[in-house]
Amino acid sequence: MVNDHELPLTIARIQFAFTVGVHIIFPAFSIGLSVFLTFLEGMWLKTNDNRYLNLFKYWLKIFSIVFGMGVVSGIVMAYEFGTNWAGFSAKAGPITGVLLSYEVMTAFFMEAGFLGVMLFGLNRVGRRMHFFATCAVTTGTLISMTWILASNSWMQTPQGYVIDQKTGHFLPHDWLAIIFNPSFPYRITHMGLAAMLSVAFTVAAAGAWHLLKAKKGGTQADSTIRLMFSLSLWMIVITAPLQIIAGDMHGLNTLKYQPAKIAAMEGDWTSETRAPELLFGIPNMKTERTDYAIGIPLLGSFILTHDINGKVPGLKDYPADQRAPAPIVFFSFRIMIALGGLMLLCGLWSLWLRRRQRLFDHPLFLRVILTMAPAGFLALLCGWVTTEVGRQPWTVYGLLRTKDSASPLALSSLSFSMLFFVAVYLFVFGSGLLMLIRLLRATPEAADNTSDDIMILGSHHHTISQNKDAS
Secondary structure, eight states: OOOGGGHHHHHHHHHHHHHHHHHHHHHHHHHHHHHHHHHHHHHHHHHOOHHHHHHHHHHHHHHHHHHHHHHHHHHHHHHHHHHTOHHHHHHHHHHHHHHHHHIIIIIIHHHHHHHHHHHHOTTTSOHHHHHHHHHHHHHHHHHHHHHHHHHHHHHHSOOSEEEOTTTOOEEESOHHHHHTOTTHHHHHHHHHHHHHHHHHHHHHHHHHHHHHHHHHTTSOOOHHHHHHHHHHHHHHHHHHHHHHHHHHHHHHHHHHHOHHHHHHHHTOOSOEESOOEEEEEEEETTTTEEEEEEEETTHHHHHHHSSTTOEEOOGGGSOGGGOOOHHHHHHHHHHHHHHHHHHHHHHHHHHHHHHTTOTTTOHHHHHHHHHTTTHHHHHHHHHHHHHHHHTTTEEETTTEESTTTSOOOOHHHHHHHHHHHHHHHHHHHHHHHHHHHHHHHSOHHHHHHHHHHHHHHHHHHHHHHHHHHHO
């Protein structure tokens, strides 16, 4: 139960969790979709197959809306750092503020500079120039992810800093150590694969919906939709196993640098060798045990250390005020793992159906893929919950507590802003989601026709301009 003096901090944490939870979906979508768009346009240039061009135009519309919503939601978070988390901004700003400034100066300027050409220049610049613009926007999204993950990873495994003894501020000492901190390589790989896997299931679900619609109407979906569905499933087949490998490597890194987080994830209270892997249980912070535990012997040590005799940490190894809320971390981690397993099974199922030439007309498989549309994003959110809640009570792990990072705001102000954010976000991003669903319900040919209309309007405008010049 939360005490009255802790309530403002709790609401501030919930508010930031809500805003960052909404925001992270859009950059992840932009990262994965930009890579997919680059592939589609590259294949169109290589093969001159207009199916790739139709798919590029189709998903380009989706990308433009998602990118815009990502920018809007990100601005809100920037303000929150100054209003709700002044302590963190003051003490860690000399490092995290600089890294986020690099993101603006490099990635955002690159994205903004070439985004207009990417969205509106297909019929106005040469093919190669347009492809260069698409590659630049994709590169920008990847650079943006790099700086943001560098900042967040430093908060998880801080390196390369010194602490000003007078002010308590973190000051940069070695920028390479700050950027390439111990968890950075694993977290950026894990996040990049998560973005691509999330988009792959979104694209696959859109294809499945159109295939089911055509089947219901007694017709066969056109080859463009079949190509889209096939490409997305190949992407799942490739990225799902890679994500599991990356997750395992990330887990080993977390065990080394954040063992208390691992203890919360596993629901282990006492450190032990030959530890079981708990499939289910309810961690109890009061009794310091995991109730109703169901586990597999030896598997915990094997998964975490790759040795059945390996030692697994327990929450009792750490003071009570330095333990993360184990129930949240325990369940979010397991939901992520379960969704990852389902995504891998979908990829393997697609290979079996492809071999039997039933990939496009298996009703159960198509319905499962359609149901799995949000799976990647849900797994991504659960992963972030595991990461961020798992490092509590620290903002900068082991150095700066969350309670010391918050601004001294009144409960009434935080409550009002929280309700305001929820209402505005539901309206704005709910409307954006409905727009995305409406666009996805259309066929790629509709997107192609729209682009043709734009080209005709542009040609008409050019003709009018010529007539004006002539007169």
